[in-house]
Amino acid sequence: MASDDALRAEGLRKQYGSTVAVDGISFGVRVGEIVGLLGPNGAGKTTTINMVLGVLQPSAGTIRIEGIDLARQRSLALAHTNFSAVYATLPGNLTVYQNLRFFSLLYNMPSGSSRIDELLNEFDLLRLRNTRSGLLSSGEQTRLALAKALLNRPRLLLLDEPTASLDPSAADLIRSRIRAMASRGACGILWTSHNMYEVEETCDRVLFLSRGRILLEGDPKTLPPAHGAASLEELFIRLAREPLAPAVDGRAAVR
Amino acid sequence: MKLRPVAAITLRQLYLMRSSPTRVLPMIAWVAVDIILWGFISRYLNSVTSSGINFISSLLGAVLFWDFFTRVMQGVTMAFFEDVWSRNFINVFATPLLISEYLAGLVLTGVATSLVGLIVMLLLATWLFGLPFFSMGLLLLPFLLVLFLFGIGLGVLASAMVLRLGPASEWLVWPIPALLSPFVGVFYPLSTLPAWMRNVGHLLPPSYVFENMRSVVAGHGYSSRGLLIAIALALLDILLAACLFTYVYRYAVRSGLLARYSAESAS
Numbered sequence: 001m002a003s004d005d006a007l008r009a010e011g012l013r014k015q016y017g018s019t020v021a022v023d024g025i026s027f028g029v030r031v032g033e034i035v036g037l038l039g040p041n042g043a044g045k046t047t048t049i050n051m052v053l054g055v056l057q058p059s060a061g062t063i064r065i066e067g068i069d070l071a072r073q074r075s076l077a078l079a080h081t082n083f084s085a086v087y088a089t090l091p092g093n094l095t096v097y098q099n100l101r102f103f104s105l106l107y108n109m110p111s112g113s114s115r116i117d118e119l120l121n122e123f124d125l126l127r128l129r130n131t132r133s134g135l136l137s138s139g140e141q142t143r144l145a146l147a148k149a150l151l152n153r154p155r156l157l158l159l160d161e162p163t164a165s166l167d168p169s170a171a172d173l174i175r176s177r178i179r180a181m182a183s184r185g186a187c188g189i190l191w192t193s194h195n196m197y198e199v200e201e202t203c204d205r206v207l208f209l210s211r212g213r214i215l216l217e218g219d220p221k222t223l224p225p226a227h228g229a230a231s232l233e234e235l236f237i238r239l240a241r242e243p244l245a246p247a248v249d250g251r252a253a254v255r
Numbered sequence: 256m257k258l259r260p261v262a263a264i265t266l267r268q269l270y271l272m273r274s275s276p277t278r279v280l281p282m283i284a285w286v287a288v289d290i291i292l293w294g295f296i297s298r299y300l301n302s303v304t305s306s307g308i309n310f311i312s313s314l315l316g317a318v319l320f321w322d323f324f325t326r327v328m329q330g331v332t333m334a335f336f337e338d339v340w341s342r343n344f345i346n347v348f349a350t351p352l353l354i355s356e357y358l359a360g361l362v363l364t365g366v367a368t369s370l371v372g373l374i375v376m377l378l379l380a381t382w383l384f385g386l387p388f389f390s391m392g393l394l395l396l397p398f399l400l401v402l403f404l405f406g407i408g409l410g411v412l413a414s415a416m417v418l419r420l421g422p423a424s425e426w427l428v429w430p431i432p433a434l435l436s437p438f439v440g441v442f443y444p445l446s447t448l449p450a451w452m453r454n455v456g457h458l459l460p461p462s463y464v465f466e467n468m469r470s471v472v473a474g475h476g477y478s479s480r481g482l483l484i485a486i487a488l489a490l491l492d493i494l495l496a497a498c499l500f501t502y503v504y505r506y507a508v509r510s511g512l513l514a515r516y517s518a519e520s521a522s
Contacts, residue, residue: 055348055508056508056513057505074351076351079351083349093271094267094271098267106351110259
C-alpha cells in the first residue's frame with residue numbers, strides 16, 4: 001500500500017518492569033523529509049529506533065512503514081527499511097564487498113545486481129573492496145555502514161549518529177548526499193545526532209525526546225527563537241535539564 | 256521462504272572459511288585425530304582378542320558415525336555463533352529475514368561443513384584401516400539421515416539456549432554430544448545399560464543407528480521399524496527445537512534481549 005508517510009508511529013510505548021523507556025509517543029516521517037530525533041542520553045531515542053527496526057517489540061502502539069503494519073507484516077515492512085547505527089557495526093571479519101554482498105542477499109536482492117558497485121563508487125570504497133571491514137578506519141566504517149544502509153533503496157532510512165566518526169569534510173559530503181536523497185523523494189529519514197549544527201543544517205523537522213516523551217516538535221531553525229533560545233544547542237540544553245510538565249495527550253508540555 | 260536470504264547465511268560462512276585456514280582446520284583436524292586414534296585402538300583389539308568381532312567395523316564405524324553427528328550439530332551452532340561473536344544480531348534481524356530462513360541458512364551451513372568432515376573421515380578410515388564402510392550399502396543412507404537430522408535438531412536447540420542465556424553460555428554447547436553418548440550406546444549395546452538409562456536411550460534417535468549398525472556388522476540384519484522410529488523421533492526433535500528457537504527469539508525481541516545482546520546476562 002502506497003503512503004505519503006514513510007513511517008507512522010502511534011502511541012508507541014516500551015516498558016521494562018516499572019521503567020518506562022518510551023511513553024506513548026506518536027510521530028511520523030514523510031517521504032522526502034528528514035526528521036531529527038533529539039534528546040539527552042537515556043531519553044528513549046535508541047529504544048524508539050530499535051522498535052522501528054523490529055528488533056524490539058513495543059509494549060503498546062503501532063508502527064507503520066509505508067503504510068505496512070510492522071507487527072503484522074514484519075518482513076514486508078522491513079524490506080522498505082534500512083539503517084546505520086554506531087552501535088551496530090558490520091562484521092569486521094568480512095571484507096567490504098563481502099559485507100555488502102551478505103546484506104544484499106538478506107534483502108533478497110538479485111546476485112547480478114550492480115547496486116554494490118554503484119555504492120562502492122558513491123562512498124569511495126572501491127579501493128577498499130577487498131579489505132576486511134574490521135581493518136577500516138572509523139570514518140571508512142561509517143561510509144561502509146551508510147553504503148549498506150542504502151543497498152535496498154529504502155523508503156525509510158534510520159540513521160543513528162551517521163557522521164559521528166567522519167572528519168568535517170567527509171561529514172559535509174555525507175550530509176549533502178543524504179539531503180539530496182531526501183529532496184528527490186527517495187525516502188524519509190529519521191536522524192539522531194548530538195551535533196546540533198548538523199541537525200539544524202540537515203533536518204526539516206526535529207522531535208525533542210526526554211524521559212520517553214516528545215517534549216517539543218518543529219522546524220529546527222524557528223524553534224530556538226520561538227522559545228527564547230539563541231541556538232538549537234541552547235534549546236537542547238535547556239530542555240534536557242528542565243523537568244517535564246504533566247503530559248497532555250501523550251505529549252509533554254514545555255515550561 | 257526465499258532462497259537468497261537462506262544462501263546469505265551459508266555464503267557468509269564460506270567467505271569466512273575461505274579467508275581463514277584456522278576455521279577450516281578444525282573441520283578436518285579433530286575428525287582425523289579421532290579416526291587415527293580409534294583406528295589403531297581397533298586394530299590393536301583385533302590383534303589381541305579372539306571374540307570374532309571385527310573392531311574396525313564396529314568400533315571405528317561407530318566413531319565415524321558419532322563424529323559425523325557431532326560435526327552436523329557444530330556446523331549449525333558455529334554459523335549461529337558467528338552472529339554472537341560479531342554482535343551482528345541487530346544488523347541481521349533488522350532485515351526482512353524470516354526466522355525460518357535464518358534457521359534454514361544455519362542448517363545448510365551445517366550440511367556443507369559436516370560433509371567435509373564426513374569425506375575426510377571416510378577417506379582416512381578406508382585407506383588407513385580398511386573400514387568396509389560401503390559394505391552396509393543403502394543402509395548407510397537411513398543411518399546418516401537419522402544422525403544428520405538429530406544433529407540439526409540439537410544444533411538449533413543449542414543455538415536457542417545461547418540466544419536465551421547470553422554469549423557466556425557458549426561453553427554449555429560443546430559437551431552436549433559427550434553427555435548424550437553414554438545413553439545412545441555408541442560403543443556398546445543398550446542392553447548393557449541399567450533400565451532407566453536404556454529408557455532414555457530409546458528416546459534418542461542415534462541409539463537406533465548404533466544398535467542396527469552392530470547388528471548388521473554381526474550379520475544379523477537390521478530393524479526397519481527401529482530406523483523408522485529413529486527418523487520420526489529426529490524429525491520431532493527438529494520441530495521442537497525450531498519451535499523453541501522461535502519462542503526464544505520472540506522473547507528476545509519482546510524483552511529487549513536481542514537489541515542488547517552483547518550484555519552477558521540471562522535476565
